[in-house]
Amino acid sequence: MKKFIFLLVILVSINLLGGGLTIVDSNMSFEEATKGTKAPKELLDSIVLLDVVYYSTDNKKHQGQILVHKTVEEDVKYFFQMALEEKFPIKQVIPIVSYAWDDDASMSANNSSAFNYRFIAGTTRLSNHSFGKAIDINPYFNPVIYKDPPKTSPKGAKYKPGNPGVFTADSRIVKEMKKRGWRWGGDWTSLKDYHHFDKP
Numbered sequence: 716m717k718k719f720i721f722l723l724v725i726l727v728s729i730n731l732l733g734g735g736l737t738i739v740d741s742n743m744s745f746e747e748a749t750k751g752t753k754a755p756k757e758l759l760d761s762i763v764l765l766d767v768v769y770y771s772t773d774n775k776k777h778q779g780q781i782l783v784h785k786t787v788e789e790d791v792k793y794f795f796q797m798a799l800e801e802k803f804p805i806k807q808v809i810p811i812v813s814y815a816w817d818d819d820a821s822m823s824a825n826n827s828s829a830f831n832y833r834f835i836a837g838t839t840r841l842s843n844h845s846f847g848k849a850i851d852i853n854p855y856f857n858p859v860i861y862k863d864p865p866k867t868s869p870k871g872a873k874y875k876p877g878n879p880g881v882f883t884a885d886s887r888i889v890k891e892m893k894k895r896g897w898r899w900g901g902d903w904t905s906l907k908d909y910h911h912f913d914k915p
């Protein structure tokens with residue numbers, strides 16, 4: 716019994732100490748994070764892998780990684796700095812290679828990401844994500860809502876303004892990003908892409 720209590724005290728202590736630590740969601744090398752992309756080499760030379768820290772939905776600090784074009788590096792750092800300051804929860808930020816470059820799979824996992832050499836959904840035009848100049852944040856909390864035919868992506872997601880981790884036109888982050896020349900998909904009229912920011 717004494718042994719058991721001793722063990723229990725140790726375990727609780729470790730847990731308390733661990734409360735201040737950052738949980739690592741992603742810790743890849745650049746090579747690992749870009750493995751299998753179809754992007755040409757000249758483009759990849761302009762892409763950088765950033766370590767970012769955020770509060771996840773468990774209210775704990777996490778460290779993830781995001782691939783962006785070097786021209787938007789400072790803006791993206793500023794984005795995560797704002798999110799950290801106001802404890803805007805971001806579920807996880809893991810390079811999309813972990814989802815075999817499948818945007819739907821990444822969105823369903825509520826995963827935030829940026830660079831992905833791919834077409835815009837349903838077209839043969841390269842997305843701004845192809846150049847690392849677009850970021851998608853909490854796609855399950857901030858889904859795409861198509862009008863015609865009506866459809867929400869990722870499947871089963873619902874847009875609930877006012878909930879933690881959800882963007883609206885009044886969000887400080889949205890306003891600040893727009894001041895820096897970014898577009899927010901929530902402003903679009905043909906469809907709403909609430910998780911999407913880009914700076915073409």
Ligand SMILES: [Zn+2]
Pocket residue numbers: 844849850851910911912
């Ligand atoms: Zn996007």
